[in-house]
Amino acid sequence: MLNDLIIGMAGSGGDGIVSAGESLISALAQDGYYAILTKSFGSQIRGGESSCRLRVASTPVLNPGGTLTVAVVLNWEDFLRFGGELPVGPGTVVIYEQKTKVAPDAIPLSVKPAIVRAVPITELAMKSAGTQQAKNNVVLGLLAGWFGLARESILEGIRKKFGRKGVDILQGNERAYTAGLDYADRHPLEGDWRFNPPQAGVGKRRITDGNELCASAALFAGCKFFGGYPITPATEIMQYLQKDIWKHGGSLLQAEDEIAGIAAVVGASFAGRKAMTATSGPGLSLKSEVLGLASQAELPLVCVNVQRGGPSTGLPTKSEQADLFAAAFSAHGDTVRPILAPISVEDMFGITVEAFNIAEEFQTPVIVLSDQEIAQRKDIVDPVDRSRFKLVDRLVPTAAELENYTRFRLTESGISPLSHPGMKGGSYLAAGIEHNERGDPTSSGEMHEQMNNKRLNKLNPLKLRRDLFLIEGDPAAEVGVISWGSVAGVALEAVRTARAQGLAVKLLIPKLVYPVAEEIYQEFFASLRRCLVVEQSHQGQLHRIIRMWVNVPAVFDSFAKSGANPITPDEVLRKISAMPRPTAPASLSR
Amino acid sequence: MITSTIECGCPPAPAGPSAYTTKDFRSDLKPIWCPGCGDYGVVTALYRALVAIGRPAHEIAFISGIGCSSRIPGYTTAYGFNTVHGRALPVAQGIKMANPDLLVLVAGGDGDGFSIGGGHVPHAIRRNLDLTYIVMDNHIYGLTKGQLSPTTPRGAKTSSSTYGSMEDPVNPLLYVLGYGAGFVAQGVPADMDGLTKMIEEAIRYPGFAFVNIQSPCVTFGDPDDQMKVQKTKMRKLSAEGHDPANRLRAMELAQDYGKELYTGVFYRNPNPPPTYDSQIRERQSALRVG
Numbered sequence: 001m002l003n004d005l006i007i008g009m010a011g012s013g014g015d016g017i018v019s020a021g022e023s024l025i026s027a028l029a030q031d032g033y034y035a036i037l038t039k040s041f042g043s044q045i046r047g048g049e050s051s052c053r054l055r056v057a058s059t060p061v062l063n064p065g066g067t068l069t070v071a072v073v074l075n076w077e078d079f080l081r082f083g084g085e086l087p088v089g090p091g092t093v094v095i096y097e098q099k100t101k102v103a104p105d106a107i108p109l110s111v112k113p114a115i116v117r118a119v120p121i122t123e124l125a126m127k128s129a130g131t132q133q134a135k136n137n138v139v140l141g142l143l144a145g146w147f148g149l150a151r152e153s154i155l156e157g158i159r160k161k162f163g164r165k166g167v168d169i170l171q172g173n174e175r176a177y178t179a180g181l182d183y184a185d186r187h188p189l190e191g192d193w194r195f196n197p198p199q200a201g202v203g204k205r206r207i208t209d210g211n212e213l214c215a216s217a218a219l220f221a222g223c224k225f226f227g228g229y230p231i232t233p234a235t236e237i238m239q240y241l242q243k244d245i246w247k248h249g250g251s252l253l254q255a256e257d258e259i260a261g262i263a264a265v266v267g268a269s270f271a272g273r274k275a276m277t278a279t280s281g282p283g284l285s286l287k288s289e290v291l292g293l294a295s296q297a298e299l300p301l302v303c304v305n306v307q308r309g310g311p312s313t314g315l316p317t318k319s320e321q322a323d324l325f326a327a328a329f330s331a332h333g334d335t336v337r338p339i340l341a342p343i344s345v346e347d348m349f350g351i352t353v354e355a356f357n358i359a360e361e362f363q364t365p366v367i368v369l370s371d372q373e374i375a376q377r378k379d380i381v382d383p384v385d386r387s388r389f390k391l392v393d394r395l396v397p398t399a400a401e402l403e404n405y406t407r408f409r410l411t412e413s414g415i416s417p418l419s420h421p422g423m424k425g426g427s428y429l430a431a432g433i434e435h436n437e438r439g440d441p442t443s444s445g446e447m448h449e450q451m452n453n454k455r456l457n458k459l460n461p462l463k464l465r466r467d468l469f470l471i472e473g474d475p476a477a478e479v480g481v482i483s484w485g486s487v488a489g490v491a492l493e494a495v496r497t498a499r500a501q502g503l504a505v506k507l508l509i510p511k512l513v514y515p516v517a518e519e520i521y522q523e524f525f526a527s528l529r530r531c532l533v534v535e536q537s538h539q540g541q542l543h544r545i546i547r548m549w550v551n552v553p554a555v556f557d558s559f560a561k562s563g564a565n566p567i568t569p570d571e572v573l574r575k576i577s578a579m580p581r582p583t584a585p586a587s588l589s590r
Numbered sequence: 591m592i593t594s595t596i597e598c599g600c601p602p603a604p605a606g607p608s609a610y611t612t613k614d615f616r617s618d619l620k621p622i623w624c625p626g627c628g629d630y631g632v633v634t635a636l637y638r639a640l641v642a643i644g645r646p647a648h649e650i651a652f653i654s655g656i657g658c659s660s661r662i663p664g665y666t667t668a669y670g671f672n673t674v675h676g677r678a679l680p681v682a683q684g685i686k687m688a689n690p691d692l693l694v695l696v697a698g699g700d701g702d703g704f705s706i707g708g709g710h711v712p713h714a715i716r717r718n719l720d721l722t723y724i725v726m727d728n729h730i731y732g733l734t735k736g737q738l739s740p741t742t743p744r745g746a747k748t749s750s751s752t753y754g755s756m757e758d759p760v761n762p763l764l765y766v767l768g769y770g771a772g773f774v775a776q777g778v779p780a781d782m783d784g785l786t787k788m789i790e791e792a793i794r795y796p797g798f799a800f801v802n803i804q805s806p807c808v809t810f811g812d813p814d815d816q817m818k819v820q821k822t823k824m825r826k827l828s829a830e831g832h833d834p835a836n837r838l839r840a841m842e843l844a845q846d847y848g849k850e851l852y853t854g855v856f857y858r859n860p861n862p863p864p865t866y867d868s869q870i871r872e873r874q875s876a877l878r879v880g
Contacts, residue, residue: 225688227680246877251687251870256713260680263673267684270671271651271692275684293674421651421669421685421692429619429664431672432656440619441664441672 002195003057005147006065008086009139010051011074016136021052022378023140023161025207027153028056029380032202036061036345037378040085041317049078051086056149058199062344063489064377066568068092070147072139074121076100076108084565088113093189095142097121115189128179129172137173141180148194151181206381210348210374213384214304215240217352218276221391223302224250225268225275227261229283232316233372234306237278258286262303266290269299270430272420274356278304281314281323284367285330291365292331295455297430298408298418300359300366300394302352307371307485309563319372320563321485322537324545327367328514334452336459338362339514341369343470343488345379350389351511354468357392362458363418369513371536373486394418402426407439410450414458463517473499473506476527480553481507481576483534484542487567491534494572505576513542516549530555530579534572538562555580608644612637615647619664628805628817629658629726631779633665636695636724638782639789640666645693652695653682655702658733659726659805662697676707679714679723686719690867693793694720700727704760705740715769715798719866722792726805727762729815736810743848746812763844763856766800767837772859773799774840776852779806780820784853791855796862804851820851827854834858 007024011017018039025037035056042048055065067089073079073096079086088094091114094107098118102108107116119142125134137158144151158177162170215237218226226245228238242252250273255261261277268275279287284305294301307323309315327339338358342351351368359366397405397417402425409416419426428439434451436442462468470488473480473495483491488509495507508524510517525531531553533543540558547556559575561567615637623629640650650668654660656675663670673681682696703711703725714721730748731737737750741762745754766774773795777785785803792799806815813819832839832854840857843850 225684227684246870246873247879249874249878251874253683253687255680256709259677260683260710260713263677263680264684264687266673267653267671267681267686268688269684270669270681271685271688273688275688289674290677297671419669422649422689424646424648427648427667427669429670429672431664431670432674433672441661 001192002069002147004055004065005057005069005195006053006055006067007070007072007143008051008053008068009072009074010049010079010082010086012078013048013050015050015074016133017074018050018052020136020139021054023154023157024054024143024149025378025380027150027157029205029207030153030156031150032198032205033058033380034060034205035380036064038064038373039376040082042081049081051078051082053086056195058196061379062493063486063569064373064566066566066570070095070143071113073097073100074135076102080108087568090114093117093193095119098123117187119183124179124183125176128175131172134173134176137176138180141177141182142184145181145184146189146193206383207378208345208381209236209376209378210342210345210370211236211306211376212240213345213348214278214352214368214370217349218302218356219244219248220386220389221353221356222274223276223356224248224273225252225265226250226277227253227255227264227268227275228277228279229255229258229261231258231280231283233308233375234278234280234283234304236375237304258283259290262287262290262301265301266294266297266299269294269301270297270420272422274300274360276302276304278306280306280308280316281310281326282312284323284326288330291337292333292335293432294365295331295335295337296432298363298455299430300363302355302359302366302368304352304368304370306375307369315564317372318564319486320537321369321371321487321535322539322541322563323369324513324537324541327369328545334456336456336515337365337367338459338462338512339367339369340468340511341485341513342374343485343509343511345374345377346381347511348374349384353389353391357390358462360394361392361415362462363394363415364459369485371486397423397426406437408435408437408451408454410437410454414454459515462512463515463519465512466520468510468512469517469520470509470511471506471524474504475506477504477506478527478529479503479505479576479579480524480528480531481505481534481572482510482531482542482546483507484510484513485535487534487536490567490569491572493569494576497569497573498576503576514545516546518550521546521550525550525553528553530557532557532559532575532579534559534567534575536561536563536565536567608641610641610644610646612641615640615666615668617665617667621665622661623658624809626808627658628728628779628803628807629662631782631785632659632724632726632803632805633662635777635779635782635785635789636666638786639793642786642790643693643793649691650693650695651682651685652697653678653685654696655698655707656733657699657702657731659697659699660702668695676702676705676710678702679707679710682721683714683717683719686721686867687870690870695722695724695793697724697726699739700725700729700741700762701731701739704762704765708740708760711766712769715766715771717866718772718797718863720797722789722799722801724789724801724803725762726803728805728807728811729759730807730810732807732810748810759848761844761847762802763847764841767841767844767857771800771857772797772862774856775800775854776802776804776856778804778817778820778824778851778853780817781824781853784826788855791858795858797859797865823851824853825850827852827856832856835860
């Protein structure tokens with residue numbers, strides 16, 4: 001019995017491979033499984049090669065996984081274009097289209113898979129449905145038959161999907177699916193490849209992605225304005241919001257450019273509303289000046305940056321974690337903007353709510369560093385328990401404070417009550433220019449120092465927010481791992497496996513990535529002699545940022561890869577085991 | 591006009607004396623402008639227009655960019671926002687979208703509006719939020735000490751064009767008319783009454799309204815642009831017999847920007863289309879849940 005199954009499929013654009021993946025994950029959600037579906041395409045707008053990976057388990061799935069359990073190849077050229085995204089190993093079952101005329105012992109792979117099956121997929125589709133377009137349902141039949149996956153629910157899904165398209169089309173696709181099932185039943189696989197049935201009694205779960213959860217979390221948090229510009233892979237946040245934000249008394253602007261998008265958000269925040277923008281790398285670069293304005297004018301806003309490969313246009317459809325430096329350091333001057341990073345699709349909800357809370361409480365722009373994988377992969381998740389979240393609103397002046405209102409009053413916390421237009425007595429001048437407590441422009445060095453203190457020190461309490469850090473493993477371990485964003489789920493699995501194998505190791509996942517929480521890292525490092533930072537960027541940006549603020553263990557290694565090169569739990573496990581032992585006794589170094 | 595009462599939230603033009611005086615809109619911040627700067631006249635005209643409009647200062651949001659003229663919100667008692675260079679219009683639109691009940695004014699210089707922020711003007715116009723955009727056009731970059739601006743005439747020698755400018759200036763009036771603005775006017779501080787009336791009318795217009803003010807720079811500006819000269823050069827459109835409902839004629843007149851100094855309303859759409867903010871309200875109430 002299998003407990004963890006990873007299916008990878010590739011074909012040409014018209015083969016319906018991605019659609020098969022979507023049908024499969026819907027059926028699995030119906031049956032009470034957990035799963036992650038990731039899609040990958042060539043850069044063509046339509047057509048070209050397309051692929052998907054689906055990882056399924058009875059317990060929550062932490063990441064899309066590494067080596068495939070099952071590879072479905074409709075066309076070898078297309079399959080091979082995805083390289084490391086669809087890795088085949090000695091334990092993989094390879095199912096491929098017989099029409100490709102490749103002999104099972106001559107398939108173009110460098111490893112010898114466990115089982116190789118050439119299946120007349122097109123022929124089965126033609127015979128059963130009279131059209132090649134039914135190929136993907138033949139594939140679903142094969143998968144359901146051989147691996148015992150959601151047999152009934154897939155059929156139900158086909159009925160739902162094709163029910164409206166006429167009896168002929170519906171019956172054709174049903175027959176194609178049954179043809180796949182029959183083929184699998186008549187040609188059983190050697191060995192036990194049946195998948196564990198789902199836990200009994202679980203209800204239906206929802207399929208969603210990070211962008212959708214971001215939008216629903218924003219509305220839940222009370223977001224009343226969105227300003228933005230279409231950009232891959234963040235656009236869906238705006239698309240989801242534009243349907244619903246009006247129902248909550250809010251409004252949305254698809255602006256003429258990225259700068260106008262965030263400028264309107266600053267305006268809406270000045271007007272007293274919770275407001276948000278969403279973008280990806282190039283847009284973050286364009287927005288940086290206005291982010292600085294929001295810091296200076298102490299106006300709350302949330303800027304979601306869905307990371308993709310960079311620099312410049314880079315790899316717009318692939319995930320990377322290389323915008324950390326840009327998020328932390330892009331705008332000029334002495335500023336700190338809190339940066340939060342979700343570690344999974346499900347986590348995107350809480351992180352977005354938290355971003356609004358921090359923005360409003362501390363009167364600061366907050367950047368959420370999501371990434372393409374979290375934003376666009378489909379996960380089966382449990383319903384969000386909204387009662388877990390507390391919502392925070394900005395501090396507004398009391399009637400007494402409005403008697404002689406001082407917008408930027410130097411308070412102990414650094415947070416001063418924030419009025420908005422319409423409040424009688426609350427008028428002030430918000431500005432990008434340095435100002436005194438009243439808000440009047442100044443060029444005084446002394447005042448500038450005091451205001452910098454206010455703006456920077458007010459964020460210090462954030463660095464003690466232990467709930468924004470996930471720590472797991474043996475507290476006294478000498479080996480540690482740090483990871484963030486979508487890669488954190490990979491590190492989590494690797495560390496759990498390492499511990500199951502008897503290695504004393506612990507893991508730190510910062511969801512507050514910046515400012516660097518010195519104390520929390522220092523505590524984590526106290527027992528460590530070796531630490532590995534795992535992330536998806538060429539330079540290992542988190543690894544470097546931690547070193548800027550914290551004394552690190554004697555061995556402080558980076559395991560970093562450029563975007564679009566998946567990091568797998570096995571690789572991380574190997575890196576953990578292969579970390580060099582320190583030559584000197586345990587000591588902290590820069 | 592009943593429609594303007596609804597659209598801009600302004601009371602109708604007062605029959606009797608206003609509840610406010612200019613003091614209610616003047617802040618105690620001392621302007622940084624040079625003595626004799628045209629912007630003093632602009633802010634004075636604005637105080638007077640706001641008295642006539644009759645909305646309290648705390649219901650007004652006054653947004654600007656960067657430049658000498660962009661300091662203007664600080665000299666009023668409205669909620670001011672001195673933003674970044676070129677982005678006053680998008681910030682102001684965010685404010686109006688977030689709270690359509692506010693009276694939103696936007697101001698800046700010719701560089702702010704037609705150079706660094708030039709890309710936002712057509713979109714603010716086609717979107718048609720009920721805003722009033724005042725540009726203090728002095729044909730020079732004053733705050734950075736006298737460089738070419740987008741409206742500096744060809745051939746002008748400035749601190750960034752020792753041998754003379756080699757490019758044509760933009761024509762703000764023709765641009766905004768071309769972009770489809772519903773209200774377009776030009777004024778001069780030398781004609782305080784005309785300017786005051788024009789700003790008031792712009793605020794009352796239900797939609798995006800543009801007022802170009804030839805506001806001379808005494809320090810770096812052309813001697814021929816100064817207020818004394820304006821008084822002799824200005825030609826009132828009303829006296830020229832111009833019908834502000836005639837958009838094509840307005841465009842013809844606007845072509846003389848830089849040559850003739852026309853003042854008054856070039857164009858006022860006699861049938862203002864629905865504003866973006868009124869559509870927001872409609873959509874919100876149509877879709878509202880609970």
